[in-house]
Amino acid sequence: MKPEKPGPQERVDCERYRLRRFVEALQQSGEARVVRGAADLADVAPALEGSDGAVLFERVGPEGAQLVGNVMGSRARLARAFGVAPEGLLAEVLRRARLAPEVIEVPREQAPVQEVVWTGADADLTKLPANLQHGMDGAPYISAAIDYVVDPASGWTNVGVRRLMLRGRSEAGVDLNAPSDLRAIYEAAAKRGEALPVAFVVGAHPVDYVAATLRLPVDELGLVASLRAAPLPVVKCVTCDIRVPADAEWVLEGTLDARGHVEPEGPYGEFLGYYGAVKMNPVFHLTAVTRRQDALFQTATIGGRLLGRTDTAQLNGLRTEVMVWRALETAVREPLAVHATPSSGGMFNLRVAIRSRVPGEARNAIAAAFGSLANVKHVFVVDPDIDVFSDAQVDWALATRFQADRDLVVQAGFRALPLDPSLAGARTGAKAGFDCTLPFGQAQSIEHRIPEPPRFEGKRYATVEAALADGAKRFEQLMAATGSRDGREIVLALEALRSGGRLARDAEGRYGLK
Numbered sequence: 001m002k003p004e005k006p007g008p009q010e011r012v013d014c015e016r017y018r019l020r021r022f023v024e025a026l027q028q029s030g031e032a033r034v035v036r037g038a039a040d041l042a043d044v045a046p047a048l049e050g051s052d053g054a055v056l057f058e059r060v061g062p063e064g065a066q067l068v069g070n071v072m073g074s075r076a077r078l079a080r081a082f083g084v085a086p087e088g089l090l091a092e093v094l095r096r097a098r099l100a101p102e103v104i105e106v107p108r109e110q111a112p113v114q115e116v117v118w119t120g121a122d123a124d125l126t127k128l129p130a131n132l133q134h135g136m137d138g139a140p141y142i143s144a145a146i147d148y149v150v151d152p153a154s155g156w157t158n159v160g161v162r163r164l165m166l167r168g169r170s171e172a173g174v175d176l177n178a179p180s181d182l183r184a185i186y187e188a189a190a191k192r193g194e195a196l197p198v199a200f201v202v203g204a205h206p207v208d209y210v211a212a213t214l215r216l217p218v219d220e221l222g223l224v225a226s227l228r229a230a231p232l233p234v235v236k237c238v239t240c241d242i243r244v245p246a247d248a249e250w251v252l253e254g255t256l257d258a259r260g261h262v263e264p265e266g267p268y269g270e271f272l273g274y275y276g277a278v279k280m281n282p283v284f285h286l287t288a289v290t291r292r293q294d295a296l297f298q299t300a301t302i303g304g305r306l307l308g309r310t311d312t313a314q315l316n317g318l319r320t321e322v323m324v325w326r327a328l329e330t331a332v333r334e335p336l337a338v339h340a341t342p343s344s345g346g347m348f349n350l351r352v353a354i355r356s357r358v359p360g361e362a363r364n365a366i367a368a369a370f371g372s373l374a375n376v377k378h379v380f381v382v383d384p385d386i387d388v389f390s391d392a393q394v395d396w397a398l399a400t401r402f403q404a405d406r407d408l409v410v411q412a413g414f415r416a417l418p419l420d421p422s423l424a425g426a427r428t429g430a431k432a433g434f435d436c437t438l439p440f441g442q443a444q445s446i447e448h449r450i451p452e453p454p455r456f457e458g459k460r461y462a463t464v465e466a467a468l469a470d471g472a473k474r475f476e477q478l479m480a481a482t483g484s485r486d487g488r489e490i491v492l493a494l495e496a497l498r499s500g501g502r503l504a505r506d507a508e509g510r511y512g513l514k
């Protein structure tokens, strides 16, 4: 008898996309360091500052919590999360985003994230290992929280990443200043005088964080499933109807109250490498904490001197690349590569490689990036031979293919990110595009050819004269023609022809016979 096809419940795997599994893989590959033994919460930020790997703390604080930070702080680790090499990361995210999602609800008893449930007085934010991340932060923050909210208008789940500033056992500040779907959903609820139920997942696989940072007009629970390329097990929260990944480490359930932006939140060391000031923001009220028995708490690195090594810059960069890629697909015929530099927060400085099929495509690419949802400020467009991931190659293209009066596009009055300190309080900002592509159609001229070592290939002849009698040749071809492994005898043969008045040279410098 043929075995029956497994039902949805049996196809659910609550371990494969568990954060802990991913961290174990990082330990094996040498991309995660373990802080053995007991540590204080005060030890966490100094250990994470500038770290080039993830850091796993075995026992933090008096409760001996397990905590991991900087899991996603490199492109290599993000790529590992998607099972591809770093060069293939963007293509893989774009491919997975198109997959049909499968979301499977599991009963509470089967949901690892509800192995332990704290409600009432047990639900206490100060039991969580949230550490002070930067010297001037307003309080400890829960920095790696993925929010799940159901939009009553569409019934869809909105998913984002938001930080929470601890205000007590059951209250936290949530930054809802920047335009976002959550902000719109929350403000609509507040206008109706209703609190908005929300569930924050803390401790998730990097793929879930990537899905959460994308802003696409779809049910984003489905987007998490699509990006996993696997059925997503979800479970209903214990104090509301929101469904969250059943394989998460921790979930904080509660509501954003209807009072609006009423409480000071911040300052906070932000992803552009500066502090964000105190802002008025809504308040989160905790109703339940659910967690795995051996839950692994997660913190995200945000500011600091080495932005490129932070979770935030890497996540932002991938998000920017997805947004801009989608815009480029409708603006230029052949986009080849796009990279948002992590040192610019993964947001402001963007490199695009295109194959120009007609004049003007570089400017189309610049305009598309300016007008996309991403908050790009500076766009560098390069030819296909330039590797957008190489600072040295992009610098070379800027130095040698760019004329400021011809190739610079500057425009003002764009929507801007208020956190950008260079705005000096202005509400809109300027953008610049640098067309670092060679003038259209001139890539083949010798001034635009890239020197390479000689290859010595081609037909053989008895003498230099016989080779030249068959047609003009470069010095390299003359060496190949006579089998020379030295070259100086060719100089002498050419000298003899020149003194006999028989040597000619063409515009490309090839030798010929008169």
Ligand SMILES: Cc1cc2nc3c(=O)[nH]c(=O)nc-3n(C[C@H](O)[C@H](O)[C@H](O)COP(=O)(O)O)c2cc1C
Residues within 6 Å of the ligand: 143, 144, 158, 159, 160, 161, 162, 163, 174, 175, 176, 177, 178, 179, 180, 181, 182, 183, 212, 213, 214, 215, 300, 311, 312, 315, 316
């Ligand atoms: C680690 C991290 C923390 C973030 N914190 C916040 C935040 O506190 N407030 C905010 O508005 N956006 C924050 N973002 C950016 C949002 O998650 C991102 O804009 C997301 O797409 C918003 O989703 P939404 O528009 O579906 O609500 C953060 C991003 C990352 C990677």
